[in-house]
Amino acid sequence: MRLISYRAGDRHGVGAMVDDERFVALHRLFPDLPPSLKEILEQGALSVKRIAEAIKGNEGDLRLDQVHLDPVIPQPHATWALALNFPMHIEETGLTTSKDYPQIFQRMPISIVGHREPLWCPNPAIAKTYDYEGELAVIIGKPGRHIPVGAALSHVAGYACYNEGSVREFQGHNRQFGLGKNFERSGSFGPWMLTADEFGDPKKHRVITRLNGVEKQNESFEKMLFSVEQVIHYLSAGYTLQPGDVIAMGTPGALRNPPGYVPGPNDSPRISGRTHMKPGDVVEVEITGLGVLGNPVIADPTEL
Amino acid sequence: MRLISYRAGDRHGVGAMVDDERFVALHRLFPDLPPSLKEILEQGALSVKRIAEAIKGNEGDLRLDQVHLDPVIPQPHATWALALNFPMHIEETGLTTSKDYPQIFQRMPISIVGHREPLWCPNPAIAKTYDYEGELAVIIGKPGRHIPVGAALSHVAGYACYNEGSVREFQGHNRQFGLGKNFERSGSFGPWMLTADEFGDPKKHRVITRLNGVEKQNESFEKMLFSVEQVIHYLSAGYTLQPGDVIAMGTPGALRNPPGYVPGPNDSPRISGRTHMKPGDVVEVEITGLGVLGNPVIADPTEL
Numbered sequence: 211m212r213l214i215s216y217r218a219g220d221r222h223g224v225g226a227m228v229d230d231e232r233f234v235a236l237h238r239l240f241p242d243l244p245p246s247l248k249e250i251l252e253q254g255a256l257s258v259k260r261i262a263e264a265i266k267g268n269e270g271d272l273r274l275d276q277v278h279l280d281p282v283i284p285q286p287h288a289t290w291a292l293a294l295n296f297p298m299h300i301e302e303t304g305l306t307t308s309k310d311y312p313q314i315f316q317r318m319p320i321s322i323v324g325h326r327e328p329l330w331c332p333n334p335a336i337a338k339t340y341d342y343e344g345e346l347a348v349i350i351g352k353p354g355r356h357i358p359v360g361a362a363l364s365h366v367a368g369y370a371c372y373n374e375g376s377v378r379e380f381q382g383h384n385r386q387f388g389l390g391k392n393f394e395r396s397g398s399f400g401p402w403m404l405t406a407d408e409f410g411d412p413k414k415h416r417v418i419t420r421l422n423g424v425e426k427q428n429e430s431f432e433k434m435l436f437s438v439e440q441v442i443h444y445l446s447a448g449y450t451l452q453p454g455d456v457i458a459m460g461t462p463g464a465l466r467n468p469p470g471y472v473p474g475p476n477d478s479p480r481i482s483g484r485t486h487m488k489p490g491d492v493v494e495v496e497i498t499g500l501g502v503l504g505n506p507v508i509a510d511p512t513e514l
Numbered sequence: 515m516r517l518i519s520y521r522a523g524d525r526h527g528v529g530a531m532v533d534d535e536r537f538v539a540l541h542r543l544f545p546d547l548p549p550s551l552k553e554i555l556e557q558g559a560l561s562v563k564r565i566a567e568a569i570k571g572n573e574g575d576l577r578l579d580q581v582h583l584d585p586v587i588p589q590p591h592a593t594w595a596l597a598l599n600f601p602m603h604i605e606e607t608g609l610t611t612s613k614d615y616p617q618i619f620q621r622m623p624i625s626i627v628g629h630r631e632p633l634w635c636p637n638p639a640i641a642k643t644y645d646y647e648g649e650l651a652v653i654i655g656k657p658g659r660h661i662p663v664g665a666a667l668s669h670v671a672g673y674a675c676y677n678e679g680s681v682r683e684f685q686g687h688n689r690q691f692g693l694g695k696n697f698e699r700s701g702s703f704g705p706w707m708l709t710a711d712e713f714g715d716p717k718k719h720r721v722i723t724r725l726n727g728v729e730k731q732n733e734s735f736e737k738m739l740f741s742v743e744q745v746i747h748y749l750s751a752g753y754t755l756q757p758g759d760v761i762a763m764g765t766p767g768a769l770r771n772p773p774g775y776v777p778g779p780n781d782s783p784r785i786s787g788r789t790h791m792k793p794g795d796v797v798e799v800e801i802t803g804l805g806v807l808g809n810p811v812i813a814d815p816t817e818l
Contacts, residue, residue: 285591287589287622287623287624288622288623288624288696290692293689293690305689306689307688307689308687308688308689310687311687311688312687312688312692313688313689313690313692314688314690314692314693315619315620315690315691315692316619316620316622316692316696318591318592318620318753319591319592320591320592320753320754320756321753332752336751336752355698355816356816356817356818377752380752383612383614383615384611384612384615384616384617384618385597385609385610385611385612385617385689386597386617386618386619386690386691387619387690388594388616388617388618388619388620389618389748389749389751389752389753392592392620392752392753393752393753394659394752394753394754444693445693447640447693448636448640448681448684448693448696448697448698449622449624449625449693449696449697449698450624450698450816452624512659512660512754513660514660
C-alpha cells in the first residue's frame with residue numbers, strides 16, 4: 211500500500227493510493243482515524259492493515275493534481291540522515307568516515323517539502339552550490355530500544371524517496387554540517403510511503419537521480435556501508451525509536467562525465483558528474499519498485 | 515515573567531510563576547489560550563503581554579512540587595546547539611573550530627527532560643562518559659528570515675537554562691556528533707522561560723554548573739565567540755526562524771582542579787575539572803538572574 215500526506219485548502223489529510231494518480235481520502239472512509247500519518251503509525255500496524263483491507267477495489271475519490279503533497283511525514287519527531295554511506299561518494303569527496311559507526315546528523319521539518327512542491331534554490335548572495343542527494347528514506351513504525359540487527363526491519367513501517375538537498379558552502383562552514391543540511395525547502399520526501407511488506411528487501415532496489423531528465427546518480431542499495439538494519443540497531447542503543455521517525459540512508463556518488471565532456475557553468479569543478487541545481491531545474495529521485503519523487507526548483511523568494 | 519510547561523496527570527499545560535515555587539495554571543485564567551507554550555508564542559507577543567498583566571497580584575493556584583515539569587518547549591520545531599563557543603572549552607578539548615561561522619548541530623525532543631525530572635545515565639555496557647554541559651537557551655518568539663544582527667534580540671521571547679548532556683563515546687564515533695548529543699533523557703531545559711524584557715542583555719549574565727553541590731563551570735556569557743545576535747542572524751540566512759525554536763549557546767570550559775587534587779574514578783583523565791555523571795548524582799545549571807535547573811541522575815532503566 212502507498213500512503214500519502216496531503217493538503218487540500220487548509221485541511222491536512224492522509225490518503226491511500228489506488229493507482230499512480232488517484233487516492234482515497236482516509237478521513238472519508240475512517241472518520242475515527244487521526245489526521246496525520248505519524249499518529250496513524252502510533253496506533254500500530256493494525257490500523258495500517260485495516261486501511262489496506264478497506265481500500266481494496268476502491269477507485270479513489272481524489273487525484274494527486276487536485277491537492278498539494280506534504281512530506282510523507284510532515285512533522286517527524288526526528289529525521290536522521292547519513293553522510294558518506296556509499297563507497298563511490300566517499301571516494302569522490304575525498305573525505306574520511308568511520309568504518310565502524312555511521313556518520314549521522316539531523317534535519318528539521320521546515321527544510322523538507324513534498325512531491326511536486328517547489329524546492330528553494332538559495333539566493334546567490336547567500337550560497338551558490340545547492341545539490342540534490344537521492345536517498346532511501348526509512349520510516350519507523352514500531353517503537354523500540356536496543357533493537358537487535360535481526361529484528362530491525364520489523365520496526366520499519368515503510369519506505370519513500372528522499373532528496374537530501376544540501377547547501378555546500380554552509381555545510382563546510384565548520385565541523386558540523388548544521389545549517390547546510392537544513393535550508394528552508396531545500397529537500398523533499400515522497401511521493402508516498404510504500405509499506406515495507408510490498409517494498410521487500412532494500413538491498414534489491416536502486417536509487418536513480420535525474421536533473422532535467424539527465425541521469426546523475428544510479429546505484430544499488432547493496433553498496434551501502436551501513437544497512438538499514440545496522441542503522442536502526444545503532445540508533446536504538448541511544449533512544450526509543452518513535453513511530454514516524456525518518457532515516458535518510460545517504461546518497462551514492464555521481465555518474466562520472468564521459469571523456470571529452472565539456473563542463474557547463476553549473477557543473478561542480480571538483481566532482482565529475484555533479485551539477486548544482488538552479489532555478490528552473492526539475493529534479494527527480496526514483497527508487498525502483500517504489501516511485502518517483504519530482505520537484506521543480508525555484509529561486510528562494512524571500513527578500514534579502 | 516517566568517513561564518513553565520508542566521504535566522499534571524495526563525494534562526499538559528502552561529503556567530506563569532508568581533514566586534519561585536507557586537504558579538498560575540493558565541488554562542484556568544484563559545480558557546481560550548492554546549495548551550502549549552509554542553502555540554502561545556505563535557500567537558505573538560500580545561498574548562504573552564496579556565498573561566503578564568492578568569497575573570499581577572495573583573497568588574497562584576499550584577506549586578511546582580504538585581506537577582511534573584516538561585522541557586520549557588516540549589516539542590520545538592528545531593533545537594540548535596553550538597559546539598565550542600567559549601575559548602576555555604576550545605582550549606581544554608584541543609579541538610579546532612571556525613572563527614568565522616558557528617559550529618551547530620541539532621537535538622531531538624526525546625533527548626530532553628524538564629526541571630527536577632531524572633536524567634538517564636547510559637548503561638555502562640553502552641557508554642561510560644556522560645557529561646553535563648551548562649548553557650544558555652534562547653527561545654525564539656517572533657518568526658523571521660534574513661534578520662540583521664541589530665534586530666536579532668527582538669526575535670527572542672525569552673531565555674532558560676539548558677543542560678546539553680552529552681555521551682562522549684558516541685559523539686566521537688564519527689565526524690558528526692549525531693547520537694552522542696541525542697541520547698534519551700540525556701539533557702534538560704528549564705526551569706522556566708524568563709521573558710527577554712526581564713532577562714536583559716545576555717552578556718551581563720553567567721552560567722554556573724554544579725555536580726553534587728560542587729561548582730564545575732562558572733563563566734560569563736561575555737566570553738562567547740558567537741553572540742546570541744550573531745547566531746540568530748546566521749540561522750536566519752537559511753530558514754525562517756519559528757516561534758519556539760531553541761538555540762543552546764554552547765558550554766564554557768571546566769573549572770580546573772586545584773594543584774594536588776587527587777582525581778576520583780569518575781573524573782575525566784583528559785580534562786582537568788570535568789567529572790562524568792553517574793547514577794545518584796544531582797546536577798544543577800544556574801544562570802544568574804534567571805534561576806536554577808536541577809536534575810537527579812538515574813541509571814537508564816531500559817533493558818539491554
